[in-house]
Amino acid sequence: MERTEIxxxxxxxxxxxxxxxxxxxxxxxxxxxxxxxxxxxxxxxIVGIEAAFNIKFKLKDxxxxxxxxxxxxxxxxxxx
Amino acid sequence: xxxxxxxxxxxxxxxxxxxxxxxxxxxxSDKLSLSALFNLPENRIREIIGSMFSEEIDxxxxxxxxxxxxxxxxxxxxxxxxxxxxxxxxTSSSILKSNLITYCFPKESIAFVLSISAxxxxxxxERDNLSxxxxxxxxDKDHRGKRLAEGLIRQHIKNAQLAYPGLEKAQxxxxxxxxxxxxxxxxxxxxxxxVYKSSNPKILDYFSHDEALLMEIDIALESPQQxxxxxxxxxxxxxxxxxxxx
Numbered sequence: 001m002e003r004t005e006i007x008x009x010x011x012x013x014x015x016x017x018x019x020x021x022x023x024x025x026x027x028x029x030x031x032x033x034x035x036x037x038x039x040x041x042x043x044x045x046i047v048g049i050e051a052a053f054n055i056k057f058k059l060k061d062x063x064x065x066x067x068x069x070x071x072x073x074x075x076x077x078x079x080x
Numbered sequence: 081x082x083x084x085x086x087x088x089x090x091x092x093x094x095x096x097x098x099x100x101x102x103x104x105x106x107x108x109s110d111k112l113s114l115s116a117l118f119n120l121p122e123n124r125i126r127e128i129i130g131s132m133f134s135e136e137i138d139x140x141x142x143x144x145x146x147x148x149x150x151x152x153x154x155x156x157x158x159x160x161x162x163x164x165x166x167x168x169x170x171t172s173s174s175i176l177k178s179n180l181i182t183y184c185f186p187k188e189s190i191a192f193v194l195s196i197s198a199x200x201x202x203x204x205x206e207r208d209n210l211s212x213x214x215x216x217x218x219x220d221k222d223h224r225g226k227r228l229a230e231g232l233i234r235q236h237i238k239n240a241q242l243a244y245p246g247l248e249k250a251q252x253x254x255x256x257x258x259x260x261x262x263x264x265x266x267x268x269x270x271x272x273x274x275v276y277k278s279s280n281p282k283i284l285d286y287f288s289h290d291e292a293l294l295m296e297i298d299i300a301l302e303s304p305q306q307x308x309x310x311x312x313x314x315x316x317x318x319x320x321x322x323x324x325x326x
Contacts, residue, residue, distance in 0.1 A: 032172075039175065040193070040201060043181060044197070046179070062182065063137065
């Protein structure tokens with residue numbers, strides 16, 4: 001799967017959870033940059049990503065997902 | 081002779097810390113909000129809290145390293161959690177906690193808590209970055225009235241100032257009907273910073289009260305000289321066991 005396609009799917013998931021799309025999908029994007037990305041919505045985003053890509057994150061994966069670039073690369077490594 | 085001493089929590093304390101979280105979460109009521117939020121019985125919540133502590137993730141409320149314990153004759157009798165938000169990990173404690181929850185709770189429970197997110201979100205308080213966060217205050221009923229919680233909170237403040245001399249404030253979240261705890265914090269110097277009120281009556285299905293308070297205290301060191309002294313003391317930090325006499 002292309003990196004841009006992964007990014008677009010993640011963007012859709014985040015938009016559905018936080019109920020807006022007022023953010024730019026850069027590799028540097030963090031939870032702090034997205035209004036509404038709080039503790040509860042974080043759970044929804046993680047669950048949504050796992051379902052969309054049919055993957056399961058380990059705890060060390062989750063704690064390493066500090067930026068969008070990290071999230072995309074982690075997903076690529078799991079689906080390839 | 082003072083029979084109480086304060087020490088850092090270790091992995092051996094996980095059963096005690098689990099009971100601390102359970103007791104503190106009940107907040108002087110019979111309602112265990114974690115049980116209601118995740119639609120699980122108390123014994124299952126107990127197991128999962130233990131497993132979250134066992135992951136040994138630093139920097140949040142389910143971190144062993146966040147807790148100080150007061151011992152009496154070798155037995156833990158009081159505990160308080162505290163950490164400088166965003167200092168150890170660069171990720172916020174709420175995200176670290178959510179990662180632990182997502183990883184340790186069953187799928188059905190995660191789906192349940194997400195289904196009620198609109199009800200509970202009004203009183204979920206985000207934490208200020210680089211502030212000392214106090215969470216899960218517990219004193220065994222046989223040892224109350226001896227200011228053990230105050231001693232632990234003051235020790236957390238000292239430790240946090242050593243770890244981060246730029247620290248400006250400490251914060252604690254609690255329900256507004258918890259009058260004894262509010263009075264205790266006020267005696268230390270905390271004041272109410274913000275009030276979070278839910279207008280959704282269903283909130284009481286999940287929490288013991290519908291209004292949460294954010295209490296704060298200014299703990300900024302007053303001068304650059306004080307900061308230097310604290311940094312110098314920091315080089316010896318952790319070598320001494322501290323008295324819980326406060």
